[in-house]
Amino acid sequence: MTDVAAKPTDSLTVRDNRTGKEYDIAISDNTIAAKDLGQIRLTDDEPGLATYDPGFVNTASCRSAVTFIDGDKGILEYRGYPIEQLAEKSTFLEVAYLLINGELPTKEQYETWVHEITYHTFVHENVKEFVQGFRYDAHPMGMLMASVGALSTFYPDAVNISDAENRHMQMVRMIAKMPTLGAWAFRHAQGKPFVYPDNELSYTENFLSMLFRMSEQSYAADPRIAKALDVLLILHADHEQNCSTNAVRSVGSSQVDPYSAVAAGVAALYGPLHGGANEAVLRMLRRIGSKENIPAFIEGVKNGEEKLMGFGHRVYKNYDPRAKLIKKACDDVFEVTGVNPLLEIAQELEKIALEDEYFVKRRLYPNVDFYSGLIYEALQFPPEMFTVLFAIGRTPGWLAQWNELITDKEQKIARPKQIYTGDRQLTFVPAEERWA
Ligand SMILES: CC(C)(COP(=O)(O)OP(=O)(O)OC[C@H]1O[C@@H](n2cnc3c(N)ncnc32)[C@H](O)[C@@H]1OP(=O)(O)O)[C@@H](O)C(=O)NCCC(=O)NCCS
Numbered sequence: 001m002t003d004v005a006a007k008p009t010d011s012l013t014v015r016d017n018r019t020g021k022e023y024d025i026a027i028s029d030n031t032i033a034a035k036d037l038g039q040i041r042l043t044d045d046e047p048g049l050a051t052y053d054p055g056f057v058n059t060a061s062c063r064s065a066v067t068f069i070d071g072d073k074g075i076l077e078y079r080g081y082p083i084e085q086l087a088e089k090s091t092f093l094e095v096a097y098l099l100i101n102g103e104l105p106t107k108e109q110y111e112t113w114v115h116e117i118t119y120h121t122f123v124h125e126n127v128k129e130f131v132q133g134f135r136y137d138a139h140p141m142g143m144l145m146a147s148v149g150a151l152s153t154f155y156p157d158a159v160n161i162s163d164a165e166n167r168h169m170q171m172v173r174m175i176a177k178m179p180t181l182g183a184w185a186f187r188h189a190q191g192k193p194f195v196y197p198d199n200e201l202s203y204t205e206n207f208l209s210m211l212f213r214m215s216e217q218s219y220a221a222d223p224r225i226a227k228a229l230d231v232l233l234i235l236h237a238d239h240e241q242n243c244s245t246n247a248v249r250s251v252g253s254s255q256v257d258p259y260s261a262v263a264a265g266v267a268a269l270y271g272p273l274h275g276g277a278n279e280a281v282l283r284m285l286r287r288i289g290s291k292e293n294i295p296a297f298i299e300g301v302k303n304g305e306e307k308l309m310g311f312g313h314r315v316y317k318n319y320d321p322r323a324k325l326i327k328k329a330c331d332d333v334f335e336v337t338g339v340n341p342l343l344e345i346a347q348e349l350e351k352i353a354l355e356d357e358y359f360v361k362r363r364l365y366p367n368v369d370f371y372s373g374l375i376y377e378a379l380q381f382p383p384e385m386f387t388v389l390f391a392i393g394r395t396p397g398w399l400a401q402w403n404e405l406i407t408d409k410e411q412k413i414a415r416p417k418q419i420y421t422g423d424r425q426l427t428f429v430p431a432e433e434r435w436a
Contacts, residue, residue: 013025016049029060034050076321081104083235092234099399117175124154130150131194139384143181144266148259151174152259158257158258161258167258212380232326232329233389243274244398252402254413265394275391276387277369279384281369281370323366334378346370
């Protein structure tokens with residue numbers, strides 16, 4: 001408890017009506033430190049006041065200089081650079097460098113970075129056997145999650161997370177190998193032989209080659225497709241403290257190796273409310289089937305029978321800037337592949353929803369997943385692969401956040417509080433007596 005008269009300006013005065021005591025709590029960066037609430041207590045032997053925040057809807061878990069989002073205005077910046085400029089003028093590998101290192105590379109730094117990533121695309125032959133061990137119908141996301149985690153056993157030195165050079169090496173390896181693992185998960189499901197990386201190709205061209213190459217000497221992707229995929233990876237590269245990044249940080253806070261932490265991120269991304277939403281969007285569009293069925297579908301959503309997948313966002317209460325850029329990428333891809341017939345339904349659905357009071361009132365706009373599935377489908381990806389593409393794109397973001405966590409002196413092992421609602425002090429009766 002402090003002297004109210006002497007309170008500093010940047011503070012919050014809290015009066016506990018249970019005791020009549022007042023407390024001054026410092027405000028910094030528009031937040032109060034949750035631990036400062038701990039001083040508010042009824043008696044000395046009771047726990048102090050805590051906050052209850054399922055899903056962390058209004059709790060900052062870290063300080064971060066990686067990604068800025070203004071959800072009300074629909075702004076997304078990586079290290080201060082607007083996503084629109086990066087999508088138009090940069091490359092995925094340059095963005096990955098930016099996210100991890102905090103600034104854009106010089107020419108020399110960029111060339112070294114690309115060289116490093118390119119020459120770490122191969123994985124140990126045992127990884128191949130490991131991937132081949134999955135059942136023929138294994139979901140590629142489950143395979144990716146397991147194989148990224150398995151990489152920790154190939155690089156046991158990765159536990160040495162206090163060594164910056166070592167961290168750099170693991171981050172390079174992971175960005176380099178994710179497309180190889182993702183492509184092999186895809187080929188396994190198709191019963192096709194695995195394609196080794198082609199180090200003559202760019203990051204995205206090589207990924208396409210590992211996915212689609214058959215008997216040709218070298219796979220030449222259409223440059224418009226390679227560029228569109230590169231843009232999609234950029235758009236997914238980071239999104240501050242989302243569910244999977246929080247998983248990476250939470251698991252990483254135990255100081256486990258980064259492969260295990262990223263495997264946790266892949267696991268979180270697997271869920272339909274996170275990375276799985278674009279797959280759900282396609283299923284929904286197919287189910288709607290034609291434009292005439294849209295009003296009945298919208299009624300069902302408004303009655304709470306289901307959700308309009310690809311709409312709504314925890315942070316964006318405006319049009320997701322990535323959704324706008326994806327819509328643009330749709331045009332480039334459809335120029336090569338022909339228009340996906342579901343696009344018409346999606347556009348009409350968007351038009352109706354944006355004018356409907358239910359969605360307007362709740363500020364529900366299309367998110368990144370609304371159109372991305374349509375592009376992926378046009379690129380011949382089966383829906384199970386959509387989240388794998390997301391994971392490959394998100395890897396530099398996970399790693400940038402993990403690296404920031406490891407070097408942040410304020411961070412501690414993640415360990416939230418709970419409000420206990422169960423029984424207490426019961427008397428245990430042995431089974432033979434209970435069942436007698
Ligand atoms: C993304 C999402 C999980 C965010 O959830 P959230 O921040 O917890 O938001 P809430 O669930 O509290 O939603 C607020 C209100 O909007 C409604 N709402 C949110 N998303 C909706 C959607 N896609 N369709 C219909 N109603 C929706 C909720 O039912 C709630 O209504 P209520 O106030 O009448 O109860 C949620 O919008 C969603 O499930 N969207 C569909 C899945 C999706 O596209 N995910 C990808 C995210 S990139």
